[in-house]
Amino acid sequence: MKKIVGIFVLLFCLNACDDGDFNIESFDFADAATNSCNNGESGFFIYKINDNEALILQIPEDSFKNEITPAETPRTIDINSINKVFYRLYNGTLSANVICNTIPPATPTVSNEWNALSGIIEISTFVNKQVNETTNASEITGYTHTIVLRNVNFDTGNGNQQLFTELAFGDYVTSSLRQGNFNVNIAKCGNNNSFLFKIPTIGTSTPANIPPQALTLSIDPSLFVPEVTPVNEPRTALLNGSSNLLKLIYYNGIISNEFLCLTEPPIFPSAIEEFISNNGVAGESGIIEVTTTIEYEIPTDNLSPIIGHRHKIALKNVTMTKSFPVLPIQVNFNFGNVYEFGEFVILL
Structure with missing residues (x-):
């Protein structure tokens, strides 16, 4: 964890501009769970929350295909006006209700927002299996999509920018079709x-x-x-x-x-x-x-x-x-x- 923070600090020193009161050392979502909003609907996005911070990826839901990607060959998505990445700092503690609500609550409110101008989203997909150690039976339970942002350039406001050459977003898990109860007659x-x-x-x-x-x-x-x-x-x-x-x-x-x-x-x-x-x-x-x-x-x-x-x-x-x-x-x-x-x- 200290190494990750250290990298962020180094990047900040190399690329820093005036970003107000924002503290780059708090930009840490490694331990945060990945969640989603608007599944099966338009406006789908995934996000991570760290106290009063949110990192948001707004990309098509079918970007997370239940298909294993070859080794060292992730799916890639260009960050642009359609595929978006946001960082938001709020003036209070966040919850899913705040992030996913179509009508934002009065509090907390966004006090700082970074919008990604460019970069690449990489998605590597792996299958998840549940194994019965006694019978050796296995069942496919879902797929884990590991997301890495590369060369992502954020507009931090007031004409300033911040570049991350590599930013590990984390894992997003999708479910697979599951077996019913076949304890029925032939x-x-x-x-x-x-x-x-x-x-x-x-x-x-x-x-x-x-x-x-x-x-x-x-x-x-x-x-x-x-x-x-x-x-x-x-x-x-x-x-x-x-x-x-x-x-x-x-x-x-x-x-x-x-x-x-x-x-x-x-x-x-x-x-x-x-x-x-x-x-x-x-x-x-x-x-x-x-x-x-x-x-x-x-x-x-x-x-x-x-x-x-x-x-x-x-x-x-x-x-x-x-x-x-x-x-x-x-x-x-x-x-x-x-x-x-x-x-x-x-x-x-």
Whole structure:
């Protein structure tokens, strides 16, 4: 922290002009959180608050794409009359209500403002994952956008200017689409055992980042032999991108079992994001296991008549890679050591 302040002081000595009572040593937002206003609307901007100071970036919201940037190759945005950077000093302590309010409160008020005349905004994007240390399952939770301002030249007022060759704004985090609760029964299209799917319940209170979605499994139906498998000896196959393929698909509208069973789905709802399973490697990853038992009528005992066979599907070490939209750098997650896809009964 002392080094950062020291750099600012040095820059001030090299570039300083008369800026009134402003103290360059207080220009420190390293520990401040990044927040935003007007998400999904015009006038979007992000900001950082340090007591009575605010650093504001007003740039298009889609500047923060949920796409990993290549190493040493950030996105760049020129600072101009559309892409703006402000520094403001207020005469009182700030809050989000002050910054985001379309009708500014009476207090605090701006006592000093710097407007950036030129410079470049650099944005480097990284994926965030939440990992279950027990199961090794991971989920993409969002993206971190690290922002650096380079060669930014501020108009400090009264014809004076202040140049920063490098100013670390900090991180801004955007959320990603999240998985719903797939702890639901397997569904099929009639008697078709080669295409299985699960649709989690989506209600009016479901968060916006958990959209309608489906987990689908195209699977070789020969795995469902009407014979009991020996203990600890399931039938196995590998995910292969065709006859055995797992997909996680997010949609822009409510879907149903009937929708997924249509041979020619309508234009709406349509997929907004899709992940597909990586091909399996024998003994290592992308493994399908099917365990078969006998299904009896209720109550289930040895005297009850057999009505069919219950097939339980487990997926081992399955990695899912985003296939749509196509990205320059792949994004993936893992369903963990063992993922219980579910079970269903094939009647005699």
